[in-house]
Amino acid sequence: MKLYKKSAYELSEMLRSKQCSAVELLSEVMCRAKEVQPELNAYITFNEDAFKSAEKADILIARDEDIPPLCGIPVAVKDNISTKGLRTTCASRMLENYIPPYSATAVELLEAAGAVIVGKTNMDEFAMGSASDTGIFGAVKNPADASYSAGGSSGGSAAAAASGGAVLALGSDTGGSVRQPASFCGAVGFCPSYGAVSRYGLIAFASSLDRIGVIGRNVRDTELLHNIINAADNKDVTKNPKKFPRSLNGSLSGLRIGIPKELFCESISEEVKTAVMNAVKLMESSGAVIKEIRLPSASAAVKAYYIISSAEASSNLARYDGVRYGYRAENCSSPADMFRKSRTEGFGDEVKRRIMLGTFVLSEGCFDMYYKRAAALRQKLCSEFDEIFKECDIIAAPVYPEAGIPLGAQKKPAEIYAADICTIPSSLAGQPAISVPCGRALNGLPIGLQLIGRRYNDETVLSAAYGYELAGGVYDG
Numbered sequence: 410m411k412l413y414k415k416s417a418y419e420l421s422e423m424l425r426s427k428q429c430s431a432v433e434l435l436s437e438v439m440c441r442a443k444e445v446q447p448e449l450n451a452y453i454t455f456n457e458d459a460f461k462s463a464e465k466a467d468i469l470i471a472r473d474e475d476i477p478p479l480c481g482i483p484v485a486v487k488d489n490i491s492t493k494g495l496r497t498t499c500a501s502r503m504l505e506n507y508i509p510p511y512s513a514t515a516v517e518l519l520e521a522a523g524a525v526i527v528g529k530t531n532m533d534e535f536a537m538g539s540a541s542d543t544g545i546f547g548a549v550k551n552p553a554d555a556s557y558s559a560g561g562s563s564g565g566s567a568a569a570a571a572s573g574g575a576v577l578a579l580g581s582d583t584g585g586s587v588r589q590p591a592s593f594c595g596a597v598g599f600c601p602s603y604g605a606v607s608r609y610g611l612i613a614f615a616s617s618l619d620r621i622g623v624i625g626r627n628v629r630d631t632e633l634l635h636n637i638i639n640a641a642d643n644k645d646v647t648k649n650p651k652k653f654p655r656s657l658n659g660s661l662s663g664l665r666i667g668i669p670k671e672l673f674c675e676s677i678s679e680e681v682k683t684a685v686m687n688a689v690k691l692m693e694s695s696g697a698v699i700k701e702i703r704l705p706s707a708s709a710a711v712k713a714y715y716i717i718s719s720a721e722a723s724s725n726l727a728r729y730d731g732v733r734y735g736y737r738a739e740n741c742s743s744p745a746d747m748f749r750k751s752r753t754e755g756f757g758d759e760v761k762r763r764i765m766l767g768t769f770v771l772s773e774g775c776f777d778m779y780y781k782r783a784a785a786l787r788q789k790l791c792s793e794f795d796e797i798f799k800e801c802d803i804i805a806a807p808v809y810p811e812a813g814i815p816l817g818a819q820k821k822p823a824e825i826y827a828a829d830i831c832t833i834p835s836s837l838a839g840q841p842a843i844s845v846p847c848g849r850a851l852n853g854l855p856i857g858l859q860l861i862g863r864r865y866n867d868e869t870v871l872s873a874a875y876g877y878e879l880a881g882g883v884y885d886g
Contacts, residue, residue, distance in 0.1 A: 412437040413573035417630040420576060421478045424470055431466040431481030435459055435525055438483040442527060442574030449550045449559070451568040453488050454496045455528040462525045469523055479637055480523030485575035487566050488529040489536055490621065491610040492516055495526070499612055500544025501534045503729050503736045503755035513610020514645065515579060515621050515638040522637045527575050530565030534757045535726065536581055536614045538562050539589065539825055540814050543759040548816055552594055553854050557813040560590030563624065567594040570624045577634045578624045583614050584714055585808070585832025587622035588844035592808040592857025595846050597631045599623045599871065602864045603839030604649035606635075607642035613725040615718035618836055628845065628875040632657055635871070649865065657868075661876040662696035667801035671707035672831050677810045684848035684856040685807045688882065692805075692873075695880040702797050702804070706790040710834045713790075715763075715826055716770050716783035717837075722760075723767025729755065762822065791838045798863040803873050807831050808857035812850030831859060841867040843874045846883045858882075 412420065412434050423429050439459065446452055456462075466481035486492060489499045491509040493516075498504045512520070519526070533543040541564025542548035549564035551557040552572040559568040563580030567590035570578040580587040582600035591598025600622040611621055621638065625631035666689060673682055693699050731737035731751030738750035756764070770779040797804065810828050835842045840861055847858035858877070862870035 411573070413441045413576070416627055417479070417482050417576050417625065417633055420482060424481045431463040431470065431525065432460060434481060435463040435483050435527070438527060438573065438575060441572070442569060445552070445572050445574055448555055449552060449568045449572060449574070450531055450547050451549055451559070451565045451572065451574055452485070452528045453498055453500065453531050453546050453565070456495055456526045459483075459525050459527055462520070466523045466525060477522035477637065478633060479519070482524050483527045483576050484519055484524045484634070485527050485530050485566055485569040485578040486516060487563050487578070487580045488532055489581055489612045490516060490579055491612065492526065492529065495529065497529060497612070499535045500532045500546055501756065501760070502545050505545065505736065507734065511610065513621070514607035514642045516610065518638050518640055524637070527569070530563070530569055530578065532565055533562035534760050535612070535722070536562040536583060536586055537722070537759050537763055539828065541565060541590070542816075543757055545757065550816065551813065551854065554813070554852070556816055557854060558593065558816055560593035560814070562586040563622070564590045566624050567591050567596050567598065570626060571596045577630060580622050580624050581611055582620050582622040582836070583618045583718060584829050584836045587624060588808050588832050588842060588857065588859060591624050592844045592846075593813050593854065595855035597625050597628055597846070597874070598844045599631045599635055600842050601635060601639065601867050602649070602841045604647050605841070605865070605867055606638050607640075607645040608647065609642055609644040615721035616725060617721060618718055628871060628878045629657065632871045632875070657875040658872045659875040659879050660696070661692050661873065661880065664692070664697040664873060664876070665800065665802045666692060666697050666699050667702035667797055667804045668699060669702050669704040669707065669804060669806060671704045672806035672834075674708070674830070676827070676830065677807050678812070680850050681807050681810065681812060681856055684850075685805065685858050688847035688858040688877065689805050691880050691882065692877055695876065700801065702801060704793055704797065704834060706786060706793055707830065707834050709786055710790055710837055711827055711830055713783035713786040714829070714833045714837055715766070716779050717787065719763040719767035720771050720780055721767070723764045723771065726760070726764055731755070787837050790834060794838050794840065794863070802862070802869055804861040806859045806861065808844045808859045812852060812856050813854040835861045838864065840864045841870045843870050845874050845877060848883050
């Protein structure tokens with residue numbers, strides 16, 4: 410088997426037993442990434458210094474010291490996560506030539522662990538989208554079928570990990586942007602609790618929702634990378650310093666799994682429902698206990714999410730004004746004209762749409778009507794989850810209503826937003842959630858099972874997903 414097809418655990422052992430070198434591994438992965446790049450468009454920028462990092466990893470491994478398990482493992486990084494000296498664009502004209510003077514904490518932790526950064530992956534502009542097609546570098550295609558989208562907004566990271574163009578990848582999840590593309594591409598996508606991973610260096614979309622997540626080909630690999638980036642950071646005031654167990658139990662015996670009626674609604678296709686419920690029955694056969702639950706605020710959560718996230722986006726993106734950094738329009742008659750032209754030319758349509766919506770809901774006369782009500786709904790949703798987790802350990806649900814989005818599909822924004830009904834509730838509540846492959850649709854595309862846990866009970870989510878893996882869950886990797 411080619412090296413790029415192997416798991417991070419297998420490769421880690423091979424590196425330590427000198428069956429291959431980090432340079433050889435990177436060479437295979439980089440060749441694979443560049444081989445499929447014309448078809449998938451998964452990367453925006455390749456890291457020209459990657460081989461230097463691989464050489465350093467080989468030196469560390471040769472010393473036979475106690476080194477981290479990710480040493481020498483090639484990892485892709487979504488292009489809204491800052492990397493010192495390596496272009497970080499957010500797939501936007503606004504930051505097309507931006508080279509950060511610092512790295513995100515998650516990237517620093519990866520590099521300290523000896524991981525090798527392959528490059529920066531393609532995405533929706535400023536992480537706003539569901540198909541990785543709103544950015545200036547073109548759409549990301551699905552490794553399972555290039556006529557379909559890889560999903561969004563972390564589509565490049567999912568496509569890279571699933572295709573062998575990286576062993577593992579970092580993405581960001583605001584309303585499902587790690588889980589949905591992982592589901593589409595047949596990978597595992599883990600979105601940790603809000604605060605479990607430092608957001609320092611993650612270019613902001615919606616600050617109260619954004620999280621750095623992990624995409625891999627199986628649960629063990631995904632947990633391995635998460636444990637590296639789950640560390641204390643005094644540069645992020647929202648970071649919770651709680652550390653999680655460094656091993657997975659995987660036992661499903663007695664695990665109480667809730668099935669929320671509202672997340673199996675009419676908009677979810679029958680083949681997705683069937684695949685997810687078959688996965689739940691498999692877990693039940695391994696000792697899990699299944700019970701129906703209710704999440705009444707789920708349907709309203711989508712509306713609340715787009716009000717809150719757009720409001721925060723309009724505030725966060727106000728810094729891109731053509732003055733300090735980023736795109737600046739030419740031939741401007743005044744500072745006001747420069748602001749207007751720079752933002753008009755620098756942002757794409759989806760980003761402008763959300764800035765306009767966010768500015769509207771924060772405006773005088775609309776704040777109480779929209780934003781305050783959305784915030785109240787968010788609190789109500791959190792309370793509903795608290796009640797559910799008194800009787801359940803985990804919640805099982807679909808990731809997305811359909812198995813994939815055809816490239817170029819023409820849908821109204823409201824239809825696209827409504828399709829996030831399964832991932833948004835846990836995003837609003839800041840809870841950990843994971844997507845694991847659970848079957849294939851008639852069109853041949855993978856379908857994902859979503860498992861959601863109580864906030865800061867990340868180990869329960871990972872362990873349940875690993876238990877599903879041990880029970881014989883469907884994996885393409």
